Amino acid sequence: MxxxxxxxxxxxxxNTLSRVISVKCISQPHHCTEIIHVMESFRMIVNESIRLGLEHNVTSKFMLQSLIYHRFSKEIYSAYVITAVFKASEILKRYRKAKRKNPDTKKPFMRKKMLVVDNQRYRITHSRLRLPVSPRQFVYIPLNHHVCEVLSRPGLKLGSITLNENKLCIPYSRGILRKxxxxxxxxxxxxxxxxxxxxxxxxxxxxxxxxxxxxxxxxxxxxxxxxxxxxxxxxxxxxxxxxxxxxxxxxxxxxxxxxxxxxxxxxxxxxxxxxxxxxxxxxxxxxxxxxxxxxxxxxxxxxxxxxxxxxxxxxxxxxxxxxxxxxxxxxxxxxxxxxxxxxxxxxxxxxxxxxxxxxxxxxxxxxxxxxxxxxxxxxxxxxxxxxxxxxxxxxxxxxxxxxxxxxx
Ligand SMILES: [Zn+2]
Known part of the structure; x- marks a missing residue:
């Protein structure tokens, strides 16, 4: 043949010298119990945002934010309200897409506790991840050796962290030369x-x-x-x-x-x-x-x-x-x-x-x-x-x- x-x-x-962006994610288990109540509030805000989004037929996430922000910004650290609204708008977007294909699609609802932390809100110092619970109050989660080693590589850009009750996930991206x-x-x-x-x-x-x-x-x-x-x-x-x-x-x-x-x-x-x-x-x-x-x-x-x-x-x-x-x-x-x-x-x-x-x-x-x-x-x-x-x-x-x- x-x-x-x-x-x-x-x-x-x-195009030998052009760069492409590679996005990967690294995860590890965690046993931090102090942040569970924040996750519960986060879940509640996401579900409330979904409800209001469907009720007012809001498609823009900034419109959704204006509906939600002032109601919850005193109950929970305000940066988490914004990430919760963004999460809800993602869920709504997926729901609308699914509904176009199948009109019987059930209304979305977040069941599991979780938390999304914007990359401006966390710090990684001395092999520990610092997360805010409320203004000027933090919790520290120790990172394992493998995660520390991967994240210490040069040229990495970190993204928003996702946590659930027993696992955390850190996305990172870096530019790679195109061969x-x-x-x-x-x-x-x-x-x-x-x-x-x-x-x-x-x-x-x-x-x-x-x-x-x-x-x-x-x-x-x-x-x-x-x-x-x-x-x-x-x-x-x-x-x-x-x-x-x-x-x-x-x-x-x-x-x-x-x-x-x-x-x-x-x-x-x-x-x-x-x-x-x-x-x-x-x-x-x-x-x-x-x-x-x-x-x-x-x-x-x-x-x-x-x-x-x-x-x-x-x-x-x-x-x-x-x-x-x-x-x-x-x-x-x-x-x-x-x-x-x-x-x-x-x-x-x-x-x-x-x-x-x-x-x-x-x-x-x-x-x-x-x-x-x-x-x-x-x-x-x-x-x-x-x-x-x-x-x-x-x-x-x-x-x-x-x-x-x-x-x-
Ligand atoms: Zn033939």
Whole structure:
């Protein structure tokens, strides 16, 4: 399988010195009880803001602030009133968006205690986080070694801290120099693997069956716990769910790091709408639906994206998934399914693996979108001449060139 470049490098390797902003978050547990009553007040203000926002049909957060601020600024430290209003406006925005799609959406309500602290209101000194409870009155939360080490790196900009009853989360951002991609990689996400295809025609299959297996194993273990008390049942489910999630996340971190370590520009398909395909009432059985929804594809995508930004200064490019598995990567005709995930092309008269074909299509689409080159995969091209220069390609595939560049 040989890859022919029909037009090369339309000014793609120019912006070497531009910076991108990488945003990450670091969290740690905490046992501070003095701030719980502030969290409770914060929750109350958020819920009151949501109620008033819905009652007066207010969309702007500054309008909401003018309705709320003077009522609560004496009860709680006034900076927290502003962050509570901003939090409520975020919730309202999400609610309005959800309601446009589904008119039966329930009115939002904050159940858990939490607190958002603006980055102007807290200080980190001597491995301790200082938070205001009221004017000139503070509580101190000790930070662990790992958090202190990460936050002491130069060039970091800290964001607003989010606290709940037993965990705190500190977001930070930093500028990263944008490198040139040393190649391109199309990735197709499947049920038990992620198939990668690069511009030299090499295929790598990243195995994900371990996640599916672990999830099924945990489901089986949970099915043996039959308690009459629903609270204990819920507690067990949470415990084992957390264990399973931790194992899955470790696996995803390892795999995504491996994928991004090559320094290539990664191209993936947009997965929006994938949950709608496999949900209750779509005619699939519960076991099949469980298998199809068994691993976190979105999570892997976002991990690959942020790790790629951290390592190389560029993120993942997403392409439309329509027809990537169904159409031939060489001629673009519709494929006929054969047994064991193989596909048959009538026009090219060859059998191709379904996943490899899809990753080839994704790569070709991504390259076209990036404007780097127009790509097509030739079955009869000469082995060993993997990447052809523009002039060679012109001689080999004049018709393809004409099709891809109608202006030239
Ligand atoms: Zn074909």
């Amino acid at each position: 040989i890859f022919i470049i029909t037009s090369l490098l339309r000014g793609s390797r120019v 040139d991609p040393c190649g391109y990689l199309g990735i197709d996400m499947n049920l038990e693997n992620a198939t990668c295809f690069d511009e030299h025609g090499n295929t790598t299959v990243v195995d994900m069956s371990h996640i599916v297996y672990t999830k099924m194993k945990y489901r089986e273990v949970l099915s043996h716990f039959n308690r009459n008390d629903s609270r204990i049942q819920g507690k067990l489910k949470r415990k084992y769910g957390q264990k399973q999630k931790n194992r899955q996340d470790t696996y995803l971190h390892q795999r995504s790091k491996k994928i991004t370590s090559s320094g290539r520009q990664i191209i993936m398909e947009k997965l929006s709408g994938i949950q709608k395909k496999y949900r209750r009432g779509n005619g699939q059985g519960p076991k099949l639906r469980f298998r199809l929804n068994s691993w976190a594809r979105f999570k892997l995508q976002s991990m690959i994206d942020y790790k790629s930004i951290e390592a190389n200064g560029f993120g993942v490019k997403f392409v439309q998934p329509h027809g990537t598995s169904a159409r031939c990567a060489k001629c673009g005709k519709r494929l006929i399914p054969e047994e064991r995930r193989k596909m048959w092309c009538i026009s090219c008269r060859h059998i191709v693996d379904r996943d490899i074909n899809a990753s080839m299509n994704i790569l070709a689409r991504g390259l076209e979108m990036l404007g780097v080159m127009s790509a097509r995969f030739e079955p009869d091209a000469v082995q060993g001449e993997a990447v052809k220069q523009f002039k060679d390609a012109e001689q080999i595939a004049p018709s393809l060139l004409a099709r891809n560049n109608p202006s030239s």
